[in-house]
Amino acid sequence: MPIVQFTPFSSLVQPALWHKLSDLKLDVLKLSDAAVPVTASYTAGRSVKDRETGQTIALPCSLTVGAESFDEKARPPHGAVSAVGTLKNYNTIEEFKAADKTALFNHEAQAIWDNIISSRDSSQLNRFLVITFADLKKYKYYYWFAFPAFVSKPAWEIGDEGWRAATEEYSSDDLASIHAQLSARASDSTPLPYFLVRKDVNTQGDVLVAPLESYAALSPAPEVPGEAGNTTTAESSGTSLTVAFIDPSADPANPGWPLRNVLAYLRALYPETTGTVKVLRWRDTEVPAGGEAWKSQVGTLTVASAEPGTTSAVQGDAAARPSAVGWEKNPQGKLGPRAADLAPMMDPARLAAQAVDLNLKLMRWRILPELDLDKMIEARCLLLGAGTLGCYVARALMGWGVRTITFVDSGKVAFSNPVRQPLFEFTDCLDGGKPKAECAAESLKKIFPGINATGHTLAIPMPGHPIPPQASALAQAKADVAKLEALIDEHDAVFLLMDSRESRWLPTVIGAAKGKIVLNAALGFDTYLVMRHGARASSLATGHNGKPHQKLGCYYCNDIVAPADSLTDRTLDQMCTVTRPGLAPIAAATAVELLASLLQHPDHLHAPAPPPTTSSAPDADGADSGNSSVLGLVPHQLRGFLAQFRTMPLVGAQYDKCTGCSETVLKAYETQGFDMLLQAFNDVKFLEKLTGLDKLFEEGEDALRDIDWHEEEDEDDF
């Protein structure tokens, strides 16, 4: 009699699986290569008619995996059944190649076997294994499926009549009943990949569909030894018990792969009654409509007893697992992995967005699992100034994945800008130059289309720069202030990156009043100052370490005069902010990293500043008491000196007569709004009078406060 041949599974991987795997690797697995449970599904085999020849062609026995494969609660699509499996993703292509495939395969086969022997559970019979390597930088995925199937020795044979139409055995009513019973089961539990069909031969009663696990209860009496192949025994008992399975194979001659393990299951558990098995290859997902025929097939299979001397499942020995086969061949017909290259089919903008996130998420794999990236990514940043500092700050923010970056600048791109301002190029300078803020925003979009970047050409009114008395000038100033207020409202962090002292005043006041994060960077020739403005501290609030919030100063807290016009009458070297070219990228990146550290700190805007006396040993801060975020310390001020390649952390206290952040100023602003600001713009002495700085000065008091760094007063530019 002919030996039964089986059609193997063909893996069908939907690209969504790879996207899910990418996410899983980046966010959950990281460096783990532990096995992950996955599910797949398959349907009854389908065939198509060749339009030219009229021949019917069986489609491959697809086992489909997709985005839902990682969802343990996912149910197979209508008409499909589930397979369970294991996915093992390697960290490197070398590890993938070097994986001990025999061990992995045997492990899965053993799991199937153990399930059979120990619990008679059929749900694991179609277990599969897939090993993968995901090259997330190139969107290329390497994978290899295995569908372990036990080898029967000797092999199963089929009678000369071969596979016959199911209708030769069952009436249409029977088949419709089977379909209805399968559908009913599928609607409230997992659809059955394997089942039993019992029919009372004598009474021509209903067919009964039952799980494979009911075999013992439904099975006929044991065969008479030696009478293998004689089916009359069973039928003579009055019932016909057929083993059925959803057959992914549409090839009339060869049943699908799942039959192998069903047969192994039966032989292992019921060796006495399974020398001859009637099999139903169920392929009728729908009841045939119109003149169509039922597609399911039946056949009667027989197997000889195991050859003497070989360990056989027939002996019921759990340890005696039959050998298994089932690594999938690749498209070249070789036993080897397959590759899916998703790059060409992906939207480039989406590729870019994923690539940007990739580098960030990698930080969480090994180095900083506790890093909360979203705090940085979601921070909406307002950059006041789109010059050297503004451009470098924007670039560092983009590196951190920040998605909302807004520039404010009143200038146009000049020929001297591009070599120092890394968002402009030569052509931006032609025809008088593009507006800097808008041009910088456009440039960010060219770098990363996924960014939400905008630019506003806006001159920030300044104290000591009187608003001309014309109504139009006043209206313009009012509109400019309103626009700046709205912009600060809409953002979480405000960077002060202008080239004058007094232009920082208005955003300092508004930022403090609105409780925003304010970061400040200023350049000298070879020194820089990077600082975060202190928050408007309530004297009652405490940080996560239980200590009261520090009252840290702002840019103006060390001043004994109010900011005033320092711009008019500047010589060329003062106007151009002559600096060592390396200074701006260092200061800008430092300001952004300061924001990153601040956002990670549990006290956020109120993160305590490390004391300035911290020893210079890099590990001396290990024992700090609540000063560190997961990214490290959150200094208040950093002063850098390129001549010594040195950075000094400083702490400056809030000053109650400060023209930028004192309560006097903030309350005057909050109650009087633009009127108060206008006085400050127009009257160079207004702020000093308001804060009482003028009296301090007049009374000849020692106005120097207890600050840590005493050179501040000498520096014109800070």
Added chain:
Amino acid sequence: MPIVQFTPFSSLVQPALWHKLSDLKLDVLKLSDAAVPVTASYTAGRSVKDRETGQTIALPCSLTVGAESFDEKARPPHGAVSAVGTLKNYNTIEEFKAADKTALFNHEAQAIWDNIISSRDSSQLNRFLVITFADLKKYKYYYWFAFPAFVSKPAWEIGDEGWRAATEEYSSDDLASIHAQLSARASDSTPLPYFLVRKDVNTQGDVLVAPLESYAALSPAPEVPGEAGNTTTAESSGTSLTVAFIDPSADPANPGWPLRNVLAYLRALYPETTGTVKVLRWRDTEVPAGGEAWKSQVGTLTVASAEPGTTSAVQGDAAARPSAVGWEKNPQGKLGPRAADLAPMMDPARLAAQAVDLNLKLMRWRILPELDLDKMIEARCLLLGAGTLGCYVARALMGWGVRTITFVDSGKVAFSNPVRQPLFEFTDCLDGGKPKAECAAESLKKIFPGINATGHTLAIPMPGHPIPPQASALAQAKADVAKLEALIDEHDAVFLLMDSRESRWLPTVIGAAKGKIVLNAALGFDTYLVMRHGARASSLATGHNGKPHQKLGCYYCNDIVAPADSLTDRTLDQMCTVTRPGLAPIAAATAVELLASLLQHPDHLHAPAPPPTTSSAPDADGADSGNSSVLGLVPHQLRGFLAQFRTMPLVGAQYDKCTGCSETVLKAYETQGFDMLLQAFNDVKFLEKLTGLDKLFEEGEDALRDIDWHEEEDEDDF
């Protein structure tokens, strides 16, 4: 009788003057607004015929200044005469506007007067003054000329016959003789703007041309008082003395401005004989050809004696300078400055080049006059690696004006690159990505067209990465090494900016052997290392401070194993060099600033490293002994820690078993060339055997040397 009216000078500024002034300000004047001597020139007045009306139109009395005006030795063009003047350039537009113009004007007028009175020198009679403000950022120049001319009180009058053709007084031969005599003088000395013409009336002899200073010698007898206006007295003495000047005015009715000061000169010095003056307005630069007429004119001017009670020059009182007038009106007819906007007429690429230099030159104005910018600008820089570090290094170098930047990289631009690598944008990633090195070079040209940037796609062979045995692979490796050697030869400084340890080995060896500056930057997650490789020190050489050269180490000097394959089998987070985004710009800019400081140091490559124990006070290095360049210290290594926002200077000694820079390795490379390198690539133990590191290891010696920072061994990535 009609009062004589004079046609004022019109300044004619050639754009070349502004270019020269820009250079002068940037390179010489800097912040000085001291008066600078300048020259101008003017010619005899010219007229043109209106094509439509046929009328003759006198061209303006142009006083021309140009590039040659700052050259004290410059001679006026053929046919022109010189004027001397003073240029005073202000630093700001406000200073320009606020200049005390009366004082400036009077100062010039006084200078003219003093010259007349004290030395009878006529060469200063056409002195002029120009005040300027050069807005070098916008190529806009503001200026205001003054041509001080003394006012005669009472005014000069001209007889009713007015200005007559010179031919009415002189024969053609006379005029030709005057022309010839003027030309002869002009060929060997300064052409005369003013001169005397004496003619013997009785003998009809030759006319004589003489300098104005000869007036006393040639003048007729004093007039009889009261007979002013009667010219017969002079002529009756037998000679006619005429005062002549090159007349920039072609207006027949009104002589040019220079006549005013000639008359003042004569009245001041020779009051007795100059009540009536015969004047020749010389306009015949060429002898008229064909039927053309002589253009010069004559006229007889008279002046009444000064009114009683007024101080008059007639009294010969040196203190009694007549009042003067002469500020030029602007095109709007107002007394006010003019502006020249050169931006529209300049080549944008040239504008960009000048703008880039501007910011640099400004450094020398006030802050660092001793800075030798050319050392930086002319440094040819080879950047090995066009990734995050490479892009940021290139940008900082451009900021310093470096003109030759060459990239080497073997990769293509990936989607994750642009947000962190500031020379790439989204479109560079499409279609598989552009080659990084070439793309980065193109990007530099887009930023600044004047740069000499090139990119080479080249994989640098690495120790522990064996060359495959095929002949083609060997040939490729040989070609790659040869290309790298050639590139290092062609550059002054080599930056090692790759993402693996072992790829730095080959350029370390070649760079050390060729005596190049080698700068190294490497990133961890939140730490960086920036260092300069020590030079191959001769034990005899000493620095400018007299001390022997230090023997500073290279990147590999702290190693106790040779570099080997660290790339294969790296997980994704290792491949992507996961770093805090702000780290690369800080490290890259630091590396460039280290180069800047090094190049300014008199010992250059051998600049001594400051000791690592230097106190953290920024001014503690003032007393260093020869460690500083004009830009400050030149550390050997800098280790940065973002978690503490700290930078530590380190010093590491050269190690005689170093696999990168020891004499053993360098000599093996120099004698065996590629063969030695090939052994290093192929045999992971070769370098350890060569240097003796293997024995050290085997013998169990304590391989740790006296280095300043002992954590190095823990860091895999450095």
